[in-house]
Amino acid sequence: MKKNKVTTIIKRTFLVLLSTLFMLLLTIIGTVYIVLCGPSKSAQELLARSLKETSAIGFIVDIFLPEERVEEIIGSKEIIVETADMDTSLISISATKKETSAENTESAGDTGNTENGIEFVEITGASYRGILMIVQDPTRIFVGTPDSFGGRGLTLAKMIEKYDAIGGINAGGFDDPNGTGTGGTPSGIVITDGTLTWGSADTMSTVIGFDAEGILHVGYMSGRAALDSGLQWACSFGPALIVNGEPLSNGNITVSGVNPRTAIGQRADGAVLLLVVDGRQVTSLGATYEDLISIMLEHGAVNAANLDGGSSSEMIYNGEALNINASVKGARPLPTTFLVKK
Secondary structure, rough: OOHHHHHHHHHHHHHHHHHHHHHHHHHHHHHHHHHHOOOOOOHHHHHHHHHHHHOOOOOHHHOOOOOHHHHHHHOOOOOHHHHHHHHHHHHOOOHHHHHHHOOOOOOOOOOOHHHHHHOEEEOOOOEEEEEEEEEEEHEEEEEEEEOOOOOOOOOHHHHHHHHHHOOOOOOOOEEOOOHHHEEEOEEOOOOOOEEEEEEOOOOEEEEEEEEEEOEEEEEEEEEHHHHOOEEEEEEEEEEEEEEEEOOOOOHHOOOOOEEEEEEEEEEEOOOOEEEEOOOOOOOOOOOOOHHHHHHHOOOEEEEEEEEEHHHHHHEEEEOEOOOOOOOOOOOOOOOEEEEEEE
């Protein structure tokens, strides 16, 4: 008798959970339908762009909207921003700063919350919240990778452990068909320790990387051009957001969707800005590219670029995750990360 009661309770509990999940799914589908097919053109466009920027659920837009309308909203899938030549003279990195940044010194523009040459700033906006890590010595930044490409990548935590770094963020993009990628096949190029380790010299992409002096370079270029620029550590994603102090706010930038974001920038004094914005949460829907530009400019960025976002966006420092990762499956394996030396 008791066994029958237990079985009945389990069945009822299962049915309640199943019904709740079904109703939740219907609510989500209904909300998406109302927004995509409703009277508000601006809401339709924002949701469509946000969904289309994801690898796994971008197809939802195609279910509710005709192909012509989707193309009108999204435009070209790849955002290429032609950039002017980098003016490296705008960045001044003193030898004194490199030598003393790890001794808890403060530089112009910092708020004083500096630990081990690293400062953290909470970022908030109308639709987002995030965290900005400011690394005073840019020569502490390098690109972490798995042992080899083409297979499975490593999570950010595993990358930090592998290189005995103090922290870092996710970096470049990777092959991710329908959100099923294993994080082992990078997009564009990868340069580690001055060597082109992925992609060809003729591969064109938006490159984000550092030269031997610790100066951040961002721009659409070939692998050969990246090496000729002296890049020691680099990966590919984009778009470029700010070059030579000028925001690149063209049409492709300002019409992006709202999603979790990761970005990197550099101030005139050489300090590196590592930014992660949470998204797909009730308290933080996410940010647009234009939001990233505003944040970077507010914190003095001379050059800045967008990195891979969505469920890849993550920041870890001293073994602690500083943001809420949007992936329902846990931290994603990655092909490249920007790490900070201890």
